[in-house]
Amino acid sequence: MGTIYDLAKITGFSITTVSKALNNYSDVSEKTKAKIVQAAADMGYLPNAHAQSLSTKRSWTIGVMFSEANEVGMMHPFFNAIIESFRKATEQQGYDLIFASRNLRNRDMSYLEHFQHRAVDGIVVICSDQMDKHVQQLIQSSIPIVVVDMDSTDCSVVFSDNLSGGTLAVNHLYELGHRLIAHIAGDMTIDAGLARIEGYKQAMDRLALPIPDGYLINGGFFSVEEGKQAMQTLLALPKRPTAVFVAGDQMAIGAMEAIHEAGLRVPQDISVVGYDDIEMSKYVTPKLTTVRQDTEQIGQHAANLLIEQIVNKRRVMTTDIIPVDLIVRQSTGPVTP
Amino acid sequence: MGTIYDLAKITGFSITTVSKALNNYSDVSEKTKAKIVQAAADMGYLPNAHAQSLSTKRSWTIGVMFSEANEVGMMHPFFNAIIESFRKATEQQGYDLIFASRNLRNRDMSYLEHFQHRAVDGIVVICSDQMDKHVQQLIQSSIPIVVVDMDSTDCSVVFSDNLSGGTLAVNHLYELGHRLIAHIAGDMTIDAGLARIEGYKQAMDRLALPIPDGYLINGGFFSVEEGKQAMQTLLALPKRPTAVFVAGDQMAIGAMEAIHEAGLRVPQDISVVGYDDIEMSKYVTPKLTTVRQDTEQIGQHAANLLIEQIVNKRRVMTTDIIPVDLIVRQSTGPVTP
DNA sequence: AAATTTATCGAAAGCGCTTTCGGTGAAATG
DNA sequence: CATTTCACCGAAAGCGCTTTCGATAAATTT
Numbered sequence: 167m168g169t170i171y172d173l174a175k176i177t178g179f180s181i182t183t184v185s186k187a188l189n190n191y192s193d194v195s196e197k198t199k200a201k202i203v204q205a206a207a208d209m210g211y212l213p214n215a216h217a218q219s220l221s222t223k224r225s226w227t228i229g230v231m232f233s234e235a236n237e238v239g240m241m242h243p244f245f246n247a248i249i250e251s252f253r254k255a256t257e258q259q260g261y262d263l264i265f266a267s268r269n270l271r272n273r274d275m276s277y278l279e280h281f282q283h284r285a286v287d288g289i290v291v292i293c294s295d296q297m298d299k300h301v302q303q304l305i306q307s308s309i310p311i312v313v314v315d316m317d318s319t320d321c322s323v324v325f326s327d328n329l330s331g332g333t334l335a336v337n338h339l340y341e342l343g344h345r346l347i348a349h350i351a352g353d354m355t356i357d358a359g360l361a362r363i364e365g366y367k368q369a370m371d372r373l374a375l376p377i378p379d380g381y382l383i384n385g386g387f388f389s390v391e392e393g394k395q396a397m398q399t400l401l402a403l404p405k406r407p408t409a410v411f412v413a414g415d416q417m418a419i420g421a422m423e424a425i426h427e428a429g430l431r432v433p434q435d436i437s438v439v440g441y442d443d444i445e446m447s448k449y450v451t452p453k454l455t456t457v458r459q460d461t462e463q464i465g466q467h468a469a470n471l472l473i474e475q476i477v478n479k480r481r482v483m484t485t486d487i488i489p490v491d492l493i494v495r496q497s498t499g500p501v502t503p
Numbered sequence: 504m505g506t507i508y509d510l511a512k513i514t515g516f517s518i519t520t521v522s523k524a525l526n527n528y529s530d531v532s533e534k535t536k537a538k539i540v541q542a543a544a545d546m547g548y549l550p551n552a553h554a555q556s557l558s559t560k561r562s563w564t565i566g567v568m569f570s571e572a573n574e575v576g577m578m579h580p581f582f583n584a585i586i587e588s589f590r591k592a593t594e595q596q597g598y599d600l601i602f603a604s605r606n607l608r609n610r611d612m613s614y615l616e617h618f619q620h621r622a623v624d625g626i627v628v629i630c631s632d633q634m635d636k637h638v639q640q641l642i643q644s645s646i647p648i649v650v651v652d653m654d655s656t657d658c659s660v661v662f663s664d665n666l667s668g669g670t671l672a673v674n675h676l677y678e679l680g681h682r683l684i685a686h687i688a689g690d691m692t693i694d695a696g697l698a699r700i701e702g703y704k705q706a707m708d709r710l711a712l713p714i715p716d717g718y719l720i721n722g723g724f725f726s727v728e729e730g731k732q733a734m735q736t737l738l739a740l741p742k743r744p745t746a747v748f749v750a751g752d753q754m755a756i757g758a759m760e761a762i763h764e765a766g767l768r769v770p771q772d773i774s775v776v777g778y779d780d781i782e783m784s785k786y787v788t789p790k791l792t793t794v795r796q797d798t799e800q801i802g803q804h805a806a807n808l809l810i811e812q813i814v815n816k817r818r819v820m821t822t823d824i825i826p827v828d829l830i831v832r833q834s835t836g837p838v839t840p
Numbered sequence: 841a842a843a844t845t846t847a848t849c850g851a852a853a854g855c856g857c858t859t860t861c862g863g864t865g866a867a868a869t870g
Numbered sequence: 871c872a873t874t875t876c877a878c879c880g881a882a883a884g885c886g887c888t889t890t891c892g893a894t895a896a897a898t899t900t
Contacts, residue, residue: 217886554856
């Protein structure tokens, strides 16, 4: 591999000139530049990123933080898809992602500390809840940051148009003739869940549909199991809904399971529409009607928002709302009399 | 944040002593160590990782490589689960993961070059095929490495006992009375797929079951779509199988879809057993019988194997085979006469 | 021919940290 | 009391790179 010192020795130039040649400075002649570049190629020279970072105070790394609240890590298909898209976008610009945790060689430390230690150029936080102390700390810091799927005016954020999403779902069900529409919501601590609730409420209100007691139920943290439980509660209601809008696909899948286990059919007895459009949605039985979040866009926008802050060396607080689509499949159907 | 120079100024000691105090050297008195540590805490001092790496030639980072062959990236639930488990294990030891790609600030470079540039302490490669030039290059290099889900004698590897897996599946079907057992295989370039084929063949042989023409079919790169297509081919066979062992859950889900679309039922008409036990397996209809791979173990073992090489500064070539389990659910049933 | 630009290069300092090695004064030993 | 040991500390070099600033020689201008 070798260093610029080796290169200097070989070519007979100073390390200064070598460095300049490698970095395309204008005050080095084409001829010597060619020589040096050639020598570098010959010996398979690669600059040491740490030395570069130390010297330039730019590490070309982006720290990514997952909340540990809901123990999903990077396993959740939705967040996972976002990260993948984010990664592609940032990679193209030359950034590497580093996944940091709260522990560093036995020392317990905050995410911020970890990121400071690693001297990342920027931070992306995925899958978090507003209240998380660590997230707040990150937002308060001076490191460029973008947070996904959360609402805040203190930093750049990008999330889906969850309000419209809720409305889309309810309207779809309404058009199919449903009037008894329940909502299995995400936990209230999650902005996205909250907005979907709001969308649901607004839509119901606009359609002049009452929300019976118990029709708005907390499904927790979007897991299949919690969705199933919530649905069971719903099924036990005196006046059972004919349709249910579920704030996440995994929960929706759980809900469908509960329905099936109760001896009912989807969509003949109960229609269900999910949220996210994770890959599996189109493979469960029946195929899930759902509100699609554009993970591709979300990831890209987040990347752009972050990189812009990094290169311009100033924090900006943009709120980027990505539109959603309703994907109609087979878990919703006309209400049966 | 500050540096050790600041700390030196504040406490009145030299940077040498500061550094030693922070690193628990024995030749600094308890009293001054206490002072320095206190001052460090007060100012929120954090060591700069790049400076440390530069000086110690240890970066406490591990590079992870995904093959780009089958465009799944980190989206595939199986590899994803492995990485997650790997991450937890390495984090605990103080390592951060860095996801590198083949491009670095416009320059096109190999994975090896990228990792050398970043000066990672070790490399884990996930989701690859034997033939990949980049993987080979990594294996040839002198950086500690472990590769997952691939067989090789040139480096440490960890993968599931795919041979037993294939056998397990076939025997299970046999016990249910099936004699016409087909296999939707993964592409032959993938070691794991190859081993499962071998397991299938051996089991069939041991049971004295012939493998009719067309019963062993290539399902490509484990996608739902490819599984579906393979199953359609199988269904078009003159003598249709009563059971099929599929080399991956996603393919199996596709296969079930094909079966359903053909107006047949699982398992009454055709039994199917998958491979992997991805999370969705227990939520599709019918719930998928499958060979479970222990992603938790795989990730941990990979982490241990890698870290051992890093700390002992010598490459070792261990082959670590992780046992698999058959998870019987509802996609398999007794053959119907 | 003298004065001024211009092109090309290198010395040196600095980024923040580790580590070797030598130097103190105090305590222990004879 | 002289000598050896020990505990504690710091100077300095080094890790590999960037960047400022000055130096030199060649080219240009007057």
